Amino acid sequence: MKNCRPRLHLKGGWLLAILATVIATPAIAQTANFGTFKLSLGFPPSQGTLSGYTGGSFSLSAMSNRDRDRKPCIGFADPKPDHIMILEKDFPRLKLLINSGGNDTTLLIQGPDNTTIRCGDDTGKNKDASIDDRNWPEGTYRIWVGTFNSGVKRNYTLTVQQP
Template identity: 75%
Template structure:
């Protein structure tokens, strides 16, 4: 009986393909309005960025509750609006939206992809904010949404260190 080797050749090709895929560097993250980096004792201007809302993607489709069991609501673009890079751990940060009191929401995905922080109205203001503890070093994806889909609102996002 003759021994047939195509499986070994296929296995070799498969191994070569898998090796090439795992050796390929990850594609750089992109955001609608860019990336900003914060290090120890950052200046207020370094934590201030601008953008506008306007998507129909339901943020609750990614996660309907955050790590503190707050509801994640709103509509945004599927691509994050901002990428925030923390160069160190921060014990306390506040991320706040100023859209002239329009009804905005916040969805922040942590570096581990599973730590979610969500925010809606801030006090009597309809502008969203998230004030939280234990921000670990890494890359955060931030979506600024609106209560209704497809609504375009200009905003300023500010990150403050406490």
Template identity: 75%
Template sequence: MKYCRLRLKSQWGWLLATVTAVMAQPVIAETANFGTLKLSAGFTPTQGVVEGYTGGSYSLSAISNRDRDKKACIGFADPKPDHILILDKDFDRLKVLVNSGGYDTTLLIQGPDDATIRCGDDTGKSKDASIDDRNFKSGTYKVWVGTFNSGVKQNYTLTVQQP
């Protein structure tokens, strides 16, 4: 009888320790490598500009092979998004441009839900990536700026425009 009681205490102690450990884990807030960009109706051109740098060996195709328009999602970046874009209202159209001085960049935007993906690569004759798309719903978007080659560090400016 004594053996059963000790064993029962031991099992409950293990369960209590497990529950306590799980509950003690902090909830990780959505963060980005270079911060948050919050845009409202009629935002000025300077409000839609942020800076950062590429780097990482995480394949953006691990998020999605293709976007909602069947464009390939390519490039390498950090697993954590570079920017969080918060839209206070629906936008009929937005243009998101990367300027790294013509380096071969890529772009992936996920949001406002996990299933909606937009991907961009070269812009015209420039190797810098861009996305020009319609129907951006209000909400939170994760933005990754990648490079065609893994592990390359390149400074860039990201600009969001309302055409």
């Protein structure tokens, strides 16, 4: 009687392809550290106010050196986005502000097409980051709040405004 155990035959690089897919899964496929929120036109201010904390040694410039307006993308954050913002309609203009008590924070926002990047650093003389931009199509945005230095933990409030 022959051996009745089933045999596993892996042809070519099948296993290697699966491993490469799992390892290369981008940060965009993950959930957010501090949750998901949805905004509709005319949203109340409380709906656009969230909190979290920075931390991590993932360089945001690894995602993009510069944003769509050629602003530098800098800072360090967790590889997972901190927040996921879902815009239920197109917004002509949005302003996102970080308040960490004036600490040196940064922002990176990845748009629904996964290629449009918006980055923010200091707001005037304040070291907290902000982004004030036009033309926000409806869809899912991934938001990373970083710090200028790697591994620094700062509590913050993120405020999204419709000016």
